[in-house]
Amino acid sequence: MLDVARGTLNVRPPMAHPLEDLRTSAVAVIATATDEHALETLRVRYLGKSGSISAWGERMRTLSNEERPAVGKLLNEARSAVTLAIECAAAAFRSRGETASLANIDVSLPGTPAEIGALHPLTQMLDRTIAIFRRMGFALAEGPDIETEWYCFDALNTAPDHPARNEQDTFYLPDGRLLRTHTSTVQIRTMQSAPPPIRVIAPGAAYRRDEVDATHSAQFHQIEGLYVDQEVSVGDLKGTLEFFFRELLGAQTEIRFRPHFFPFTEPSFEVDVKSRALKGGEKWLELCGCGMVHPAVFEEVNGARGDDAYDPEKYSGFAFGVGMDRLAMILFDIPDIRLFAQNDLRFLRQFA
Ligand code: DAH
Numbered sequence: 001m002l003d004v005a006r007g008t009l010n011v012r013p014p015m016a017h018p019l020e021d022l023r024t025s026a027v028a029v030i031a032t033a034t035d036e037h038a039l040e041t042l043r044v045r046y047l048g049k050s051g052s053i054s055a056w057g058e059r060m061r062t063l064s065n066e067e068r069p070a071v072g073k074l075l076n077e078a079r080s081a082v083t084l085a086i087e088c089a090a091a092a093f094r095s096r097g098e099t100a101s102l103a104n105i106d107v108s109l110p111g112t113p114a115e116i117g118a119l120h121p122l123t124q125m126l127d128r129t130i131a132i133f134r135r136m137g138f139a140l141a142e143g144p145d146i147e148t149e150w151y152c153f154d155a156l157n158t159a160p161d162h163p164a165r166n167e168q169d170t171f172y173l174p175d176g177r178l179l180r181t182h183t184s185t186v187q188i189r190t191m192q193s194a195p196p197p198i199r200v201i202a203p204g205a206a207y208r209r210d211e212v213d214a215t216h217s218a219q220f221h222q223i224e225g226l227y228v229d230q231e232v233s234v235g236d237l238k239g240t241l242e243f244f245f246r247e248l249l250g251a252q253t254e255i256r257f258r259p260h261f262f263p264f265t266e267p268s269f270e271v272d273v274k275s276r277a278l279k280g281g282e283k284w285l286e287l288c289g290c291g292m293v294h295p296a297v298f299e300e301v302n303g304a305r306g307d308d309a310y311d312p313e314k315y316s317g318f319a320f321g322v323g324m325d326r327l328a329m330i331l332f333d334i335p336d337i338r339l340f341a342q343n344d345l346r347f348l349r350q351f352a
Helices: 018-030 036-047 052-060 067-102 121-135 185-193 234-249 295-305 324-332 337-341 345-351
Strands: 198-207 219-229 254-262 265-274 285-293 316-323
Touching: 018 036, 018 052, 018 067, 036 052, 036 067, 052 067, 121 198, 121 219, 121 234, 121 324, 121 345, 185 198, 185 219, 185 295, 219 234, 219 285, 219 324, 234 254, 234 265, 234 285, 234 316, 234 324, 254 285, 265 316, 285 295, 285 324, 316 324, 324 337
Parallel strands: none
Antiparallel strands: 198 219, 219 316, 254 265, 265 285, 285 316
16 A cells, blocks of 8 residues: 555555464563562463363364464464464573572582492402412302311211311301301302312301411311312312412422321322512412322212212322411401401502
8 A cells, every 4th residue: 555645655554364463462471570489480371271272273163174273373473472472482491590500509619529339359359360360260169167077077088086176166056057167168069069070169258266476367278179180190289279370370480288087088289389479579478278188088079979980090189278367467468457347448458
């Protein structure tokens, strides 16, 4: 339309549909909400069950087929625009809230340091030992700490009057069972449950009624080893233990076998080790008991199995027991065995 008087072209926009007005005003009102509560009231006003946009949904049904598509489109647009406006406003309130709570944090304060744990020196010792024997094909075996006299002594060819059985040396339970005095019990359990060949190590705790001092503890740790097959010799035993100690303490480590007595092995030895890697350097240190499995042990096992799987004429084997606490004390230069159990972080941290 030409407005000649003013000399300008006055194009009046076509009349907006009420839904467009509703959309425009709703978005504008939502933008003025000052908090989450006010926003929620507005959401109900427009989008709630009896809200004004929802009311248009009802009204759609009364429209003619011609009108419906266009109005439906406007309604969808209005609903999306209002929903989006509400979501944006809500997000803004949330982030404002977060900023406010962060404002109270003093980032210049020192943090709380996260404690980094470490393995106990005895565990480290055990892990190293196990890793070396695994490379030689030894599997892990285990047995219970509470044992019967048979597993701890009889089956291991220990005489009825042997002092180790004494109540002064061994912790007995009221029912006659006991806390194992060594891990050699696992030899018996392993042979009982499987026929030869056997090649196992058994790490675990052992208990003795010792007077507790810097080198004695009522609970200590051993690794037991057992190798049974045809034609196993003292040479195999010697080679195995030499390899173990050289891997653990260095290639220049010297090893000495001294004849000794254990009821369950014949011949029996104590093994002394000398290594420059250790403090106290040139001294021989006794670290291990070992020997060739006594035929009487095989016979006891056969009796319990009810077969002849461990025929001493056919099979031979070696066994050994290494004290883990003592080895760790020597390797890490620890002066007192009690430190292992006192949980003093000043001590434990040194091994982290
Ligand atoms: N059981 C012995 C001890 O606790 C150590 C030992 C010695 C184990 C000789 C063995 C062995 O297997 O053959 O003192």
